[in-house]
Every structure is written in C-alpha cells, then in structure tokens.
Amino acid sequence: MLSMPPEKIIIKKVKPTRANLSLIDHMDAICFPGDKKCHGENIIWWIAYKQTKDKPIPVGYAGLKLDDDPPYFIRVGVLPEERGQGIANLLTLARIKYAQKNGLKEVVTCTHPENVPSMNNLIKHGFVTYKPCRRWAGALMVYWIKEF
Numbered sequence: 001m002l003s004m005p006p007e008k009i010i011i012k013k014v015k016p017t018r019a020n021l022s023l024i025d026h027m028d029a030i031c032f033p034g035d036k037k038c039h040g041e042n043i044i045w046w047i048a049y050k051q052t053k054d055k056p057i058p059v060g061y062a063g064l065k066l067d068d069d070p071p072y073f074i075r076v077g078v079l080p081e082e083r084g085q086g087i088a089n090l091l092t093l094a095r096i097k098y099a100q101k102n103g104l105k106e107v108v109t110c111t112h113p114e115n116v117p118s119m120n121n122l123i124k125h126g127f128v129t130y131k132p133c134r135r136w137a138g139a140l141m142v143y144w145i146k147e148f
Contacts, residue, residue: 031077062091073109
C-alpha cells in the first residue's frame, strides 16, 4: 500500500481585504464558537493553507494587533480537523519573525487556562507567563509575554 505524502502547509501574510476578513471570520466562528469577532484597525493577518494536489485550502489563521502597547498576538485558530499537525506552531513562528524583523521589543498574548496545546506552543517559542497591569481578556486567562 502506498502512503500519500503529507500536504504542505503554506503560511501567507494577507491584506485585510473583504474576502480575507470574511474567510478569517468564517474560520474564527468554527474555532471559537460564540466568541465575538476579532476585528479592528492595525491588525496584520496570516492565513495557513494546506496545499492539496488541486488547490490550497485554508486551515488556520492568526493575527498581530499593532496598536496595543505592547503589540498583541490576537487569535490563532486552526480548524478542528486540522489540529495536531503543527499549524499553530507555524503561525506563531511567522508572527515572531515579523515582530523581530520589524523591531518590536516585545509581544503579549493570552490563553484559556485549559488550552494546554496553545500554552505549550507559546513556551516552545520563549513566551513566559506574566501579570499585566490590566487583564484585558478577564481574570481567568493566562497572560504571556515574549521579549526580543
């Protein structure tokens, strides 16, 4: 029996066009049902595509909100059927590389305390927990910072 090679994952920084934001909203509703949409000015978005033999299929997304101080890694979502393949890792790495290339001194983010895969991903990339002055996402969240 021949095994198929794994599909390649491509991470693209995308422009905030109506089509791209609609796609992100669609994936966000699947990944975070019931949560409010993550919109706003000055957010840079990345979309992860699985390259199949026919065409690339969107499987995840992540954002970097620049108008917060410090800049904020807003959302990383991977469609449920695509989780466990390192896609969130690739999206986190893309945002870290962008932050470093553009001279950011630090970035912050937060996770739900039961989202162990996301916490492990952040630890792998050098994030540490911290207590912000203002807990913008609520008292129960775990807050993370990475300094460059």
